[in-house]
Amino acid sequence: MVQTAQAEKIIEVKNLSSGYGGGLTFDDISFDIKKGEVFVILGGSGCGKSTMLKHLIGLYKPYSGQILIEGQDVVQAEGTQRLEILNRIGVMYQSGALFGSMTLLENIMLPLEEFTDLPEAARRSVAALKLMLVGLQGFESHMPSEISGGMQKRAAIARAMALDPKILFLDEPSAGLDPITSAELDQLILQLSGNLGITFVIVTHELDSIYSIADRIIMLDKKTKKIIAEGDPKYLKEHADNENVKKFFNRQVSKDEL
Amino acid sequence: MNMTLTHPALKLEIKKDPQGGKILLFLSGHFSAKTAGGVWQESTTLLHATQPRELVLDVSGLTYCDMTGIGLIRELKAFQGSLKAGFQILGLRPDQQTLFDLVNRRSAQPVISKPIARPGFIEELGRTTAHIGEDIYGQIAFVGEVISQMLHALRHPATVRWKDVWVFIEKGGANAMPLIIMAGFLIGVIMAFQSALPLKQMGSDVFVANVVAFAVLRELGPLITAIILAGRTGSAIAAEIGTMKINEEVNALTTMGLEPVRFLVVSRMLGILFLAPLLTILSDFFGMLGGALVFQSFGYSATTYVNQVTSTVDLGDVLGGIFKSIPFALAIGGIGCLRGLQTKTGASAVGESTTSSVVTGMVMIIILDGVISAIYYALGI
Numbered sequence: 001m002v003q004t005a006q007a008e009k010i011i012e013v014k015n016l017s018s019g020y021g022g023g024l025t026f027d028d029i030s031f032d033i034k035k036g037e038v039f040v041i042l043g044g045s046g047c048g049k050s051t052m053l054k055h056l057i058g059l060y061k062p063y064s065g066q067i068l069i070e071g072q073d074v075v076q077a078e079g080t081q082r083l084e085i086l087n088r089i090g091v092m093y094q095s096g097a098l099f100g101s102m103t104l105l106e107n108i109m110l111p112l113e114e115f116t117d118l119p120e121a122a123r124r125s126v127a128a129l130k131l132m133l134v135g136l137q138g139f140e141s142h143m144p145s146e147i148s149g150g151m152q153k154r155a156a157i158a159r160a161m162a163l164d165p166k167i168l169f170l171d172e173p174s175a176g177l178d179p180i181t182s183a184e185l186d187q188l189i190l191q192l193s194g195n196l197g198i199t200f201v202i203v204t205h206e207l208d209s210i211y212s213i214a215d216r217i218i219m220l221d222k223k224t225k226k227i228i229a230e231g232d233p234k235y236l237k238e239h240a241d242n243e244n245v246k247k248f249f250n251r252q253v254s255k256d257e258l
Numbered sequence: 259m260n261m262t263l264t265h266p267a268l269k270l271e272i273k274k275d276p277q278g279g280k281i282l283l284f285l286s287g288h289f290s291a292k293t294a295g296g297v298w299q300e301s302t303t304l305l306h307a308t309q310p311r312e313l314v315l316d317v318s319g320l321t322y323c324d325m326t327g328i329g330l331i332r333e334l335k336a337f338q339g340s341l342k343a344g345f346q347i348l349g350l351r352p353d354q355q356t357l358f359d360l361v362n363r364r365s366a367q368p369v370i371s372k373p374i375a376r377p378g379f380i381e382e383l384g385r386t387t388a389h390i391g392e393d394i395y396g397q398i399a400f401v402g403e404v405i406s407q408m409l410h411a412l413r414h415p416a417t418v419r420w421k422d423v424w425v426f427i428e429k430g431g432a433n434a435m436p437l438i439i440m441a442g443f444l445i446g447v448i449m450a451f452q453s454a455l456p457l458k459q460m461g462s463d464v465f466v467a468n469v470v471a472f473a474v475l476r477e478l479g480p481l482i483t484a485i486i487l488a489g490r491t492g493s494a495i496a497a498e499i500g501t502m503k504i505n506e507e508v509n510a511l512t513t514m515g516l517e518p519v520r521f522l523v524v525s526r527m528l529g530i531l532f533l534a535p536l537l538t539i540l541s542d543f544f545g546m547l548g549g550a551l552v553f554q555s556f557g558y559s560a561t562t563y564v565n566q567v568t569s570t571v572d573l574g575d576v577l578g579g580i581f582k583s584i585p586f587a588l589a590i591g592g593i594g595c596l597r598g599l600q601t602k603t604g605a606s607a608v609g610e611s612t613t614s615s616v617v618t619g620m621v622m623i624i625i626l627d628g629v630i631s632a633i634y635y636a637l638g639i
Contacts, residue, residue: 087292100604117295121302122330126291129329129361145603163291164324195357196324 010035010167010199011056016065018055025051026062027225031218038193038200038213040233042248043220049203050094052220053171056201057091058082069167087115090160094171096152098144104131104155105140111162130158135184150177154185161192167199168192174206182206186213207251211237219245268293269319270300279311283334286319289327298330305337313338318349328357400519400596407520408527422525423532430491431533435540437486442541445478446470446548454556463556467566470549475571475579479542481627484586487534488619492594495526496615499598500608508599523595527588534587535580542579578639582630589622 011033019025025048033039041049054060056067058074067074069085077085098107108127112118118126128140134154136147144152153173160168173189174182186209192198204210210217210233217236219229221244229236229245237249246252267288274281283301287293305313315334317323331347338345350358377385411418453469499522502508511518546567553563597615601607 101606112291116291118291118326119295119299119302122294122298122326122333125333126326126329129325129332133325133361143604161325164326191356191360195353195360 008035009033010070011201012066012068013056014066014068016055016062016067018051018060018062018065024225026055026220028065029220029225029227030065031227031230033199033201034216036193036197036199037215038189038202040210040214040217041201041203041220042205042210042217042229044222044244044248047220047222049220050171053169053201053203057089057169058085087163088165089167089169090163090165091169092153092156092160092171092173094175096144096149096156098152098155098159100144103141103143104136104147104158107144107155108159108162111159115163127158127162130161131155133161133188134158135181150181153177154181157185157188164196165198167201170200170202170204172204173202174204174209179208182209183212189213207249219248268297270297272300272304274308274310279308280314281305281308281310281312282314282316284316284319285327287321289320289323289330291324291326294326294330301330301334302337305334309341310343312344312346314346314348316348317354320349320351320354323351323354325357325361328354328361331358332361396600397596400599401592403519404523404527404592404595407517407524410520411524411528417520418528419521419525423529426526426529427533430487430494430529431537434486434490434533434537437490438483438537438541439544441482441486442474442479442544443548445482445541446474446545446550447552448548449473449478449545450549450552454552464558464562464566466556467549467553467558467563468570470553471546471567471571472575474545474549475542475576477579477627479545480538480579480582480586481623483534483538483541483583484590484623485620487530487537487587488590488623489616491530492590492619493612493616495591495594496597496601497608497612499595500601500611503599503601504603504605504607518599519595522599523592526595527591530587530591531584534583534590538580538583542576574639578634582627585626585630586623589626590619593618593622 009032013029013031016026016029017024041052043049051060055062056069056074058067058077061075065075069089072081072085074082074085098104099110102110105124105127108130109123112123112126116123128137131137131140134157136151136154136158139147139151139155144155147155153176157168157170157173160170170189174185177185189200189202190213193200200213202213214233216231217229217233218227220226221228228242229240233249236245240246240249269286271284271286272281273284281304285297289297313334315331317327317331320327335345335347449470450466454463454466457463457465457469499508502522508518508522511521550560550563554560594615597611597618601611
């Protein structure tokens with residue numbers, strides 16, 4: 001959103017190659033994510049979008065290549081350096097991954113308790129504020145199992161934001177949400193990105209959502225194992241030269257899928 | 259009166275106006291969750307202690323202010339509001355203002371989370387009673403369903419998923435053999451040593467063989483096997499079915515038209531019914547072997563051991579012991595499946611089900627053992 005002033009790179013992926021058990025998922029992929037932008041990773045099912053996200057947050061180790069978050073290599077980082085990087089990012093997992101034995105408020109208070117010296121009342125207040133931001137006021141004392149799937153996702157976003165990270169990674173945030181909640185979530189992402197300068201890295205399929213929030217996208221391809229499109233989605237919709245990219249944005253059936 | 263409190267990267271300056279009851283707080287630096295601890299504590303304590311008629315918050319010195327900062331501003335404003343005292347904020351940058359507005363638009367009232375009220379004694383009593391009632395009802399209904407499905411399986415063996423049964427027998431039986439062998443063998447050894455002490459005092463240590471045979475074949479072999487099965491296999495059943503339950507796999511079976519009891523329970527029950535007697539025989543055999551080893555170390559021959567054993571126990575004792583493993587197996591398998599299917603939601607629920615399956619399994623084994631012993635006594639077996 002605030003691209004003009006900041007062309008500064010916050011995440012750099014250099015020559016990333018990776019895969020499972022000898023197979024190849026990504027073949028020598030490089031891209032940058034700029035500070036403050038909403039960056040969306042796209043691609044058909046099974047192309048490794050979520051895997052890419054897990055590489056970016058240091059959960060998976062690549063065969064080769066570098067992933068730099070603010071200049072620090074996530075792949076090599078260990079100990080306190082790794083913790084320092086992890087404290088600057090927040091992650092929302094596809095299924096929420098809220099701790100089932102804690103209330104929503106306790107879920108969000110956990111990182112505050114472990115990583116800040118805020119007094120108890122302040123932790124409570126900040127955590128409640130985060131819940132309110134995602135529209136979950138009044139559900140502080142609920143257990144994750146007592147709320148709907150969409151609410152769990154929102155609570156998971158609130159937990160990812162607990163420490164006000166510079167980068168938020170969201171894995172399919174709007175999947176399973178109704179259109180209104182989904183649009184509200186998009187609005188929230190735009191506001192946070194605009195006001196706090198948080199960089200968002202989002203994996204999603206929702207075209208509406210992509211058009212309204214994404215500054216830039218990359219599209220991964222299962223066959224070539226490379227990036228087949230990069231740029232502004234609105235521009236790509238009209239001007240993509242790759243057939244598959246065009247079809248994705250225009251919701252057409254791919255010939256080789258039939 | 260001037261005070262300053264410094265914290266890495268965040269600074270709070272407090273100015274008090276002596277007559278007017280007015281306080282000016284000047285915040286400067288980097289305001290984030292990591293830096294806010296001291297300032298938060300300081301400013302809220304100050305407000306609670308002094309309760310000023312007006313609070314002026316100057317944030318123009320902030321280089322960065324995230325949601326935690328906005329949270330404190332909100333908290334201070336809400337506190338002043340609750341006292342009907344004045345609040346003024348100066349130097350809020352437009353982007354911070356937007357954030358502040360966003361937070362205020364979401365809810366006019368500050369969120370103060372209240373813990374859920376604990377239920378009273380009467381309510382708790384009622385709940386527990388209802389819970390126990392439900393549990394008993396569930397168990398009776400489950401036993402009925404399992405029996406009817408097992409009978410169905412006996413009448414139509416083709417409907418049983420034999421592949422699942424064999425996999426289960428391998429995991430719960432073949433893989434349990436080393437443990438059963440070790441436990442059985444050691445029980446034989448232990449029984450021999452323990453009984454040797456008093457028997458030696460009476461100069462009749464030849465009867466060690468009789469004691470070992472009687473105890474292992476009638477009681478300890480089946481019991482140890484059942485306890486290992488409850489801890490190893492019963493818990494595995496509960497954990498597996500429990501995980502399937504929370505992953506909605508059980509629901510998926512139901513909506514596919516596959517009866518969960520038939521699909522999940524029958525194969526496991528058949529498996530455990532098959533392997534419990536076999537494992538008991540294994541445990542019996544190694545128990546006797548362990549006894550024999552100790553017996554020989556006392557200087558007796560193997561023939562003496564066999565003679566002593568056959569003079570005490572007959573085939574009825576051996577079969578009686580092995581037969582006991584069948585009700586044990588029914589209890590262990592049934593309880594494991596029931597607890598698995600009763601699993602509620604969340605990862606901790608699987609742990610609860612697993613624990614409960616082992617505890618209930620052990621209790622049932624001991625009760626059944628008592629009942630069977632009484633019956634055997636009455637029948638003279």
